Amino acid sequence: MLRRRDLDLAVLEHAAARGATVHYGHEAIEPVVERGFVRGALVRGPGGAVLSLAARYVIVADGANSPFGRTLGTFRTRRWPFAAAIRSYWPSTRTGDDHLEIGIDLTDRSGQPLPGYGWVAPVGDGTVNIGVGLLSTARDFKGTNVAHLLDAHVAALADRWQIDPAAATGVVRVGRVPMGGSVQPTAGPSFLVVGDAAGVASPFTGAGIDTALETGRMAADVVHQALSEAGPTALQRYPRLVAETYAEQYKLARLWGRLLGRPSAMRQVTGAAVRSRLVGDTLLRIMSGALRRDEFGAPETVARLASTVLQVAPDA
Template structure:
């Protein structure tokens, strides 16, 4: 790949952009990536997410809120998570993500699920759940590094386009930054040396940084696909601040390799179990 043809939709003019190397970073539904041969590993879990915005007086809160106890309109626990992201402009971003490991995944109406979650948090966040600011947007989210190949002769795939999303919590922003940093590093080497083979190091960097963690997270996604188990885990965990702190550190990838505490010990145990499942 040596660039792209870009069309201006306003005046229908087309411009050729040439480059020695191309970074593909066009999101989870990466048309650019697919045109270059990327595909998702079908056997691995993926998510679907939906979100929109509501007016809230708490729009400047410094914390993002995550929820594991998302329920449908009938009060049934669902294998996914909810989030509330204060935007600071008078609104908050509220959304839900659902995992493909739930056996009735495709039957779930995510619009109804978002509506249920908005009603759940309405009093706490002082919103009118019946009056979102705009129509909700939704889409499929490849997770756990499930998209590949991540490099070609002159291109690198990063962020959501590479499936670099945490299956534990649907987080992708920090992985987009981190994979971009890795890509910039190998691109620098390629440009300085004049050797495109330097791009091959990118896949090794990705595997070293996320390989084992994403594998544990993918197994976790399969486990919580059982609604009964998810309900019990949520019931027990929510009543234990210490346990939830451990879980948060694992799910948010905030482990401290130089300080072995309960969260690190639990993760190491999970990593040993994962080694028994080479295709997880």
């Protein structure tokens, strides 16, 4: 378990050590576009001064709302599910536990199961990270307040995790996570889009840190190729790379999201996961992205069957 501020700093320091110039505290205000090609960005420094940074290629990585990406024409397919998530930190004597806890029994005020989950992750610094994520396919998604869900989740686990619900420490982070490749296009003639700006978080879990790093690496490879030999056409390989890596998983997950939006289905899935170790393990492996295409265990078989059903009947 690593706090985001530490992870982000480690990534920045690594980039700087490899020769990148890091402009700390600068905000990209708008792209510089010349004859239809992005050629850099206008950037505001901490003192308010605006400078123009020139670039042959630009990688857009400005997160879920992605104003920079939207200026370049990216958009989210609105009928595909997204997640709303909230988390904070609480002091706990169990901060050093070596496992995280996932609760798939979120309910609304009337006790109906909700498509989502709550988590507790020991951080090892005196606190635990507690949060809740909810899929937009929930029946009354707009009327459901994730802050209230978090309150209920924290109250339910307070004794077990030895926390005082009123003693949250640190920033409450709340936000939406676009998922499942729901943002397009991910490449233009001289730019690429990565991470939440490209909507690549896992639609099973809403986790997007790993896919942000993975797509960042894919984009770096492609830009390296463009700079060293192939020129701008190399950028067109990036959307294919992203699709090859995630497409099958995404298809399956969209089906999953629609299914879990029905309380009765959610109830049956959680019930079966609690009763059967096989179902529970399958669920965990699907949710954590740990399925391997070259393995033939029960979870892989379930996923393969579902993929086949989707190919035969895409609207199933």
